[in-house]
Structures are given as structure tokens and as C-alpha cells.
Amino acid sequence: MTAIPRNPVNDSSARAGEETLRLIATLPAPEGLEDRIKARLESTPRRVLFWPLDWPGGAVMHGSAVRAAAAAAIVFVVAGGGWGIYTRVQPAARSNVMAMPPRVNPAGGFSSAGAMRTPQTLNGPVVTHQVNEAPAPTKEMLSGAPAMEKSHRTKATQRKQAENRSAAR
Amino acid sequence: MFPGWMEIVDSAVPDASRTHSDERALVALVDQYATILYRVAFSVLRNPTDAEDAVQEAFLRVLRHRDTLGEIRDHRVWLIRIVWNVVLDRKRRAKSRPETEDIADLARVLPANGLSAEERVSAAQHHAQVLACVERLPAKEREVLMLSAFDELSSVEIAAVLGVTESSVRSRLFRARNLMAELLNRPRSVR
Numbered sequence: 177m178t179a180i181p182r183n184p185v186n187d188s189s190a191r192a193g194e195e196t197l198r199l200i201a202t203l204p205a206p207e208g209l210e211d212r213i214k215a216r217l218e219s220t221p222r223r224v225l226f227w228p229l230d231w232p233g234g235a236v237m238h239g240s241a242v243r244a245a246a247a248a249a250i251v252f253v254v255a256g257g258g259w260g261i262y263t264r265v266q267p268a269a270r271s272n273v274m275a276m277p278p279r280v281n282p283a284g285g286f287s288s289a290g291a292m293r294t295p296q297t298l299n300g301p302v303v304t305h306q307v308n309e310a311p312a313p314t315k316e317m318l319s320g321a322p323a324m325e326k327s328h329r330t331k332a333t334q335r336k337q338a339e340n341r342s343a344a345r
Numbered sequence: 346m347f348p349g350w351m352e353i354v355d356s357a358v359p360d361a362s363r364t365h366s367d368e369r370a371l372v373a374l375v376d377q378y379a380t381i382l383y384r385v386a387f388s389v390l391r392n393p394t395d396a397e398d399a400v401q402e403a404f405l406r407v408l409r410h411r412d413t414l415g416e417i418r419d420h421r422v423w424l425i426r427i428v429w430n431v432v433l434d435r436k437r438r439a440k441s442r443p444e445t446e447d448i449a450d451l452a453r454v455l456p457a458n459g460l461s462a463e464e465r466v467s468a469a470q471h472h473a474q475v476l477a478c479v480e481r482l483p484a485k486e487r488e489v490l491m492l493s494a495f496d497e498l499s500s501v502e503i504a505a506v507l508g509v510t511e512s513s514v515r516s517r518l519f520r521a522r523n524l525m526a527e528l529l530n531r532p533r534s535v536r
Contacts, residue, residue: 190523194525200387203387206383212397213404
């Protein structure tokens with residue numbers, strides 16, 4: 177047991193103090209403490225998930241070999257699935273021509289933003305006297321012949337008539 | 346499919362027999378040492394619920410290292426050391442509650458058989474004064490004094506729990522008793 181030296185001067189005071197600590201140290205534990213601790217220990221998950229060692233056919237496999245085979249199978253399934261998806265699903269072929277937005281001003285610089293240029297012009301001629309009335313439409317004009325030919329024929333006819341008149345004189 | 350595929354079966358664990366023996370040993374440890382572990386925890390925490398939680402946490406730590414149970418020479422000291430560390434961690438973390446409430450509660454809990462009502466009040470005040478003085482001791486001296494209150498622990502075992510030499514335990518206990526005597530004789534003059 178504890179064999180610890182004591183100072184005789186302070187022995188009585190210290191002993192009185194230690195008596196309180198000894199009372200605390202001897203307090204009884206609550207009932208059912210062990211059962212509660214055991215229940216909590218049992219509820220703590222400590223089992224290991226594993227595969228059965230006895231396979232049909234009588235072949236007994238060791239745990240490490242089974243784990244290695246399982247790991248290889250998982251890797252094979254995942255890689256095979258990924259390869260299958262890769263080979264079946266092809267990305268859409270890209271066209272060689274890239275669609276570009278039309279350039280507003282190919283030469284560069286600033287654009288006119290659609291504004292129309294209107295040049296400044298001089299004032300038109302002002303009519304000071306009244307123009308003679310247009311000649312009455314002839315039959316040819318009314319029949320649909322071109323106006324230039326009509327006027328040309330008219331002048332030629334008038335010239336012939338004038339020459340005939342002068343010759344008759 | 347295969348019967349028992351991906352099931353959890355205890356009997357299929359390779360070292361099942363050793364695991365079962367470890368579990369039996371752990372149950373035996375609970376039966377044998379839960380009470381003293383609780384008292385050690387209660388002497389520091391001074392709260393029944395906290396003390397029980399600390400004991401449970403200590404046994405959970407043992408469960409994690411149950412493979413090494415066979416290598417332990419003295420299970421009692423080993424367990425007390427585990428619960429001591431658990432308790433100190435908890436007390437360090439739980440500083441929100443004032444010490445005076447703990448002391449008052451504990452003074453009322455302590456046994457006072459055969460005393461009158463007036464004597465009980467006086468005894469409770471004395472216990473509260475003693476506990477207040479213990480709290481004012483330096484940590485090293487206080488720990489040794491508290492562990493020395495357990496008759497089950499020798500100075501060698503206290504040294505093993507605290508991880509110090511036996512001579513350190515003796516010197517610390519000597520200083521602790523002197524300080525306690527001074528504090529109890531002149532409680533207001535010494536700080």
C-alpha cells in the first residue's frame with residue numbers, strides 16, 4: 177500500500193483534508209455500470225465484412241486470394257464499362273468550316289452603323305416663263321409608235337412638204 | 346447464388362477464436378475494474394454521468410487495442426492510466442461550468458451517516474472548503490494527492506499512472522500535504 181512520509185506539524189490538517197478525498201474515492205459506483213459498459217461495447221461495430229471462404233465445388237480459397245480476385249474483378253468491370261461507353265458513344269464530327277459572324281466593315285475601322293449619307297445639292301432651276309403647251313398627240317402616237325420616230329417622221333414630212341412647195345414656186 | 350454471399354459471419358473470421366478470447370478478456374476487465382475506474386473518474390470530474398462516460402470511453406479505447414491485451418502486465422494500472430488521461434482531457438475541455446457548483450454538489454453527496462442536520466451542514470461546508478483548497482494546489486501536487494486517496498494504489502502504481510518516478514510521487518505528495526495544511530489553516534491568506 178501507499179507508504180508516504182508525513183510532516184508531523186501539518187499532519188492533522190492534511191489528514192482532515194485527505195479524509196474528504198478518501199470519502200470521494202470510496203463513493204460507490206452506480207448500479208448497472210458494468211452492464212451498460214458491456215452493452216455499449218457490444219453495440220460498437222467491430223465486425224469485418226468479408227466473403228465466404230467455402231465456394232461451391234469444394235475449392236477453399238484463402239482470404240488474401242479472394243480479396244485480390246475481387247479487386248481485379250472490380251477493376252475489370254469498371255474499366256470494361258468505361259471502354260464500352262467510349263466505343264459506343266462517339267462524339268459528333270466537327271465541321272471543317274467554322275461559322276463566323278459577318279464582319280460589318282471588312283476593311284476595318286469604324287462602321288457607319290447604318291447611317292445613309294445624303295450629299296448637299298444645289299437648288300434646282302427655277303422656271304421663269306410658262307412653257308408652251310405640248311403638241312396634240314398624233315394618230316401614230318395614239319397607235320403606240322415610239323414618240324421619237326413620230327417626231328422624226330413629222331419633221332421629215334414637213335421638210336418634204338417644204339421642198340415640194342419651194343420646187344412648185 | 347452462393348449461400349452466405351457477402352454476409353457477415355462471425356465464425357468465418359480467420360482468427361475468430363483469438364477474437365473471442367480477447368472479447369472474453371475485455372468483459373472480464375469490465376467486471377473487475379469498472380468500479381475503481383468509475384471512482385477515479387468521479388474524483389476528478391465530480392459528476393456521475395461524466396464519470397460513467399469517461400469509463401465507457403476508456404473501455405472503448407481498450408476495445409480498439411484489444412489485440413495487445415496479452416502484452417499488458419498490470420491491467421489495473423494500465424486501465425487507470427487510460428481513464429486518467431480520458432478524464433484529464435475531458436476536464437480540460439469542459440471549463441464552462443464553475444468549480445464552485447461542483448464542489449457544492451459533491452459536498453452534499455458525500456456520506457454523513459449518524460450526523461444531525463446541523464452536523465451535516467457543517468460537514469458539507471468542511472468538505473467544500475477542503476475541495477476548494479485542493480483546486481488551488483498546483484496540478485502536479487493535486488494529481489498525486491487525489492490518486493493517493495485511493496487505498497488500492499501504492500506510490501509505485503501512482504508513479505506508473507502518472508508516468509513519473511516513485512521519488513517524484515513522494516516529493517510531490519509531501520509538498521501537496523504541506524500546501525493543503527497551510528491552505529486549510531489560513532485559507533484566505535494563501536493564494
